[in-house]
Amino acid sequence: MTVSRTKPVRVALLGCGTVGSEVARLLHEQADDLAARVGAPVELAGIAVRRPNRHRDVPADLLTTDVDGLVTDDGVDVVVEVIGGIEPTRTLLLKALSAGRSVVTANKALLAECGAELFAAADASGADLYFEAAVAGAIPLLRPLRESLAGDRITRVMGIVNGTTNYILSAMDATGAAYGETLDEATRLGYAEADPTADVDGYDAASKAAILASLAFHTRVTSADVHREGIAGITAADVAAARALGRTVKLLAICERVTENGEESVSVRVHPAMIPRSHPLAGVGGAFNAVFVEAEAAGQLMFYGQGAGGAPTASAVLGDLVAVARNRVVGGRGPRESAYADLPVRPMGEARTRYHVSLDVADRPGVLAQVAAVFAEHDVSIAAVRQEGRSADASLVIVTHTAPDAALRSTVDKIAGLPIVREVVSVMRVEGAEP
Amino acid sequence: MTVSRTKPVRVALLGCGTVGSEVARLLHEQADDLAARVGAPVELAGIAVRRPNRHRDVPADLLTTDVDGLVTDDGVDVVVEVIGGIEPTRTLLLKALSAGRSVVTANKALLAECGAELFAAADASGADLYFEAAVAGAIPLLRPLRESLAGDRITRVMGIVNGTTNYILSAMDATGAAYGETLDEATRLGYAEADPTADVDGYDAASKAAILASLAFHTRVTSADVHREGIAGITAADVAAARALGRTVKLLAICERVTENGEESVSVRVHPAMIPRSHPLAGVGGAFNAVFVEAEAAGQLMFYGQGAGGAPTASAVLGDLVAVARNRVVGGRGPRESAYADLPVRPMGEARTRYHVSLDVADRPGVLAQVAAVFAEHDVSIAAVRQEGRSADASLVIVTHTAPDAALRSTVDKIAGLPIVREVVSVMRVEGAEP
Incomplete structure (x- = not known):
């Protein structure tokens, strides 16, 4: 295999939890392949963590607690962010983008809340901002929406984008058990976090809906624009009522283009809904994600795969990393944010x-x-x-x-x-x- | 809506049949949206057809029979080819690429047979060569393989990529009828062409398998490398035998990465196979396409949608057209062909x-x-x-x-x-x- 002798693309990794450690592992294990695909070696410049002694699986000399220093290091070309949360991540990424570093992030909450200022910073410096991993884990969904369907008119995006709630609802459907005990079981098995609020109250799905709607409709939609209902109110009686009608209950993220009296607007919402058992989304069980996309020319499309987990999310992060690194090597830039349509969001x-x-x-x-x-x-x-x-x-x-x-x-x-x-x-x- | 006053991107459309006329229609109807997404107006410079008087639905002044002149016209930036076939298309596209025109094509047979020389011509002049529409119609599949999964190791691609044979096999399964009478019915209903050879003998699927394997394994695979068996030999007894085992018969394109004794190779084949009725591909009926992709980190992914037809194929063509036009406007270039792995194809x-x-x-x-x-x-x-x-x-x-x-x-x-x-x-x- 011939690897060109080009200057390496140097990557700062922020965070080294489930996803970060997988990213580090794959960067190391697939170094030759990645170099061939990018046209230059892709090297880790450093990994910012809070407690370096907790990370024995990555080279100790790469670990640093000085995240500010790493982000602004002149030797860094790309910042990969898998810390999550709004602050200090927002400030770090704005700093990185303003300094011309390309950014790859899996941070759905940050994008859905502060996307506009991140995109503005990227545009100002000409840096790339990629975030495939932010929605539906390993499923290639954002790039198809943003690029493959760029010549079409998307009318609807509807999907299961949160694995925890899908696991709980699938289990309630299978056992007839109440919400509370099913959540406890999900927590015990590791499908729900100790504090499950972001998942069960629909915040996670709402962030993803905002990102999907923004891309699908070329309109800036923030998490605050998304109507959000979680699954905590779903009872065994609801699930039984659905079953009696040949239906099942799923937490859906729904983004629709609405045309009324010649005026276009978008509706973006997250709520539980009954769907027919014969619907392709009804068969999506456990922690899997699936998203339906309807476009005027393309018709109905479905994307299915693992929506979370270290390795699947790392796959999406690395796909973006290859793209932005390749852009660095050839001197180009990926498609910018496109919010030209600026459609109103319906209440x-x-x-x-x-x-x-x-x-x-x-x-x-x-x-x-x-x-x-x-x-x-x-x-x-x-x-x-x-x-x-x-x-x-x-x-x-x-x-x-x-x-x-x-x-x-x-x-x-x-x-x-x-x-x-x-x-x-x-x-x-x-x-x-x-x- | 603000459309920048940039110089327009001018498009030569070769062919104006089912797909071409849809491309022309969408370019006209969505002109404002496309201009906003590209950053410049996208205009038709001309449409090359054999018999101009047969095309009343497109502006007469755009029609020309001088395809050579159109391809080499200095005012043309992008050539969109939906003529099909090997010659004269091959010569035309080589001419266009050598002259620095970007090319968008839906021509699976040409890519699977002569891909290497087309890519070489594109590389030599720095032009883009995009072909999402060549496999699985509207389903965004090639871009995910080539870009989203660029940081992962794809191990398997298996799918239903030919709608005609899928229609025939679905019908044989539903009715128990013989192959011959089902084919006749499919021809009568327009699901099979008058000469169905390319579909029923697996040539179409084999071209697509070659393209999928090339992208998935970073290896040049041509249609001649693909083991090909069609569906003409499938009997009602085969379909009944499958049914008795809880299975159904599908024509599958299968691309596998094989590691044996530490040596990697690829296996690429098209043949009918029995799959369990519970398999997600078993439920893919009629003219739909669906493709499973397995990658080491991402796990299992599925892509589903319409695999053929004027509008769906035009959606994929326009997605590519937006990408290459955007590359023209910003002066960049999409990812090049990547055949660095150069794995042997197993017999x-x-x-x-x-x-x-x-x-x-x-x-x-x-x-x-x-x-x-x-x-x-x-x-x-x-x-x-x-x-x-x-x-x-x-x-x-x-x-x-x-x-x-x-x-x-x-x-x-x-x-x-x-x-x-x-x-x-x-x-x-x-x-x-x-x-």
């Missing part, structure tokens, strides 16, 4: 959704008429009704057609207050084509 | 495969012993046997463990000659994990 109340509502009602004539009247009053049309008598009680299951989310929400609130309604057993949005 | 006889064999045998004691002895003699180990008596005859179904294809082939030949074997009902390779 959740205006998103068009479908609802499933499952009620315990008094078993007497006229109940359906009363309930149906409330739907009609809110201009919500009913797609299907199932009524079942059970001694004094009866259950009433309703699935609506699409309507503005606010109208659906008000309908459910009003129905919950009807004297004939003993209990609202389950309310959940419905996605995917009718079964 | 098919040395590929490790599994076989399913279904026999009609005399129903008397000792039959299995005789048949099993032939397997043992060839060092082929048997994974499963099913024997069923039926009056004077009996059926014997055998699935093997993996063995060199040549050993499996010899075993079957010898078994066919045994006096106790009345008929070899079905022989087919088996792929996918054991059910």
Whole structure:
């Protein structure tokens, strides 16, 4: 194998946890391959960590606690950031980009919150800012959205982008167990973190939705723009109600282009929803991720793979690293951020959704008429009704057609207050084509 | 929307059939979006066709029969080729690349046969040569292989890459009908061409396999290197035998990295195989394409979408066009061909495969012993046997463990000659994990 004698591309690695140590390992093990693909050797200039004595698997002389010094070191060409969090990472990356270092990051929260200033810093100095690993781990998704579909009009991105919640929901579906005990089990097995908030409350998925929507619609969408509902409120009754309808519950990130009265806008949201068991996303189990993309010319596309973990995330980081290193060697630059479309983000109340509502009602004539009247009053049309008598009680299951989310929400609130309604057993949005 | 006042990127379109007319339509309809994404307007300089009077849907002043003149026109920056075939396309593209024009092509046959000289011409002049549309239509697959996974080691690519044969096999599976009548029906419905040879004999899939293997393994693989078997020999009995085993028959393109005795090589082949009905590829029906990619760090990935058709293919062409046009505007260049690994291609006889064999045998004691002895003699180990008596005859179904294809082939030949074997009902390779 011929490796050109070009000046090496020198990499500062910030962080050496699960992902960072895999990046370091692969950089070492695949050095010859990477050099051939980049056109120059790719070398680690240093690894910034908090406690050097905790990292015995990487060469000690590379470790440093002086992260500021490493980022601004003149010998560094590329900064790979796998520390996570907003600060001090934001300040470090702004410093690196301003100094002309290319940056590869897996930091979805930072990008979704402070993406605009990072992109501005990259543009000002002409540096690359790549972040394939920030969404859906090893699945090549951002590059296809940003480049392969650059000649098409993306209309919808819908996917499972958080492995922890998908593991929990898959397990609840399989066992019928309650949310609390399933979360405990997931924590015990290492599928959920000790503090699972970022995952179960949907923050992680919302960051990813913001990044996906920004790329898909050439519009700046931040995490604050994303309507976010987590899975902590999902009950065994919800999961059972879904099952009874031939559906299953998934936490979905949904990014839609909406055209109404000739005006375009985008809707970006993260919430649990029932999808048909026949839907390709229904079969995505455990910690896997999968994302559907719909574009006008391309039609439906699906991307599937491991959404997290050290090695899969490191694969995405290294793919970006090869790209930015190659750009360094040939003197080019990757595609810049593109936010030219600048579409408005619709409030959740205006998103068009479908609802499933499952009620315990008094078993007497006229109940359906009363309930149906409330739907009609809110201009919500009913797609299907199932009524079942059970001694004094009866259950009433309703699935609506699409309507503005606010109208659906008000309908459910009003129905919950009807004297004939003993209990609202389950309310959940419905996605995917009718079964 | 602000469109920069940069000099336009001028495009010569060669061919204006199903794909070409979609490319022309999208270039016109999405002109503003494309200009914003590229950083300069993208304009059609001309469309080369044979019979201008047949193309009423594109502006007449763009049409020309002088394809040579168009390709070498000084005002042309990018050549988009959707004519297909080897000559005169090869000569035209070599001329365009040598003159420094970037080329976007959907021509799998040309790339698989003459890729090396096209890449050499592109390298010599510093032009871009992009070809996402050549494999799996709209599915972003080549860019992920070439760029997203550039930091990983791809070990296997396996997929359904030909829609016509997938339509025919799906229909045979659904109806139990014979190959001939299913092909006739596919032709009538427009899923198969009047001369279906390129599809049903596996030439189209073999070209795509060569392109996939080249990118995945950084090795030059041509269509001549690909072992190719089509679907014309698939019988209703084969499909029924697969069904009885909980499997279905698909035409697969398989590219594998093989390490034996410390030496690496690649195996590239196209042939029908039985896969478990639970395998994700088993559910890919009709004219859809899907490709599994396995890489050491990333693990398993799947890409799914429409593999053919005017609009989907045009989406891939335009994605490439945006990329090469952007490279023109910023003065950079996309990743070059990478064939540094230069791994040897194994002959098919040395590929490790599994076989399913279904026999009609005399129903008397000792039959299995005789048949099993032939397997043992060839060092082929048997994974499963099913024997069923039926009056004077009996059926014997055998699935093997993996063995060199040549050993499996010899075993079957010898078994066919045994006096106790009345008929070899079905022989087919088996792929996918054991059910």
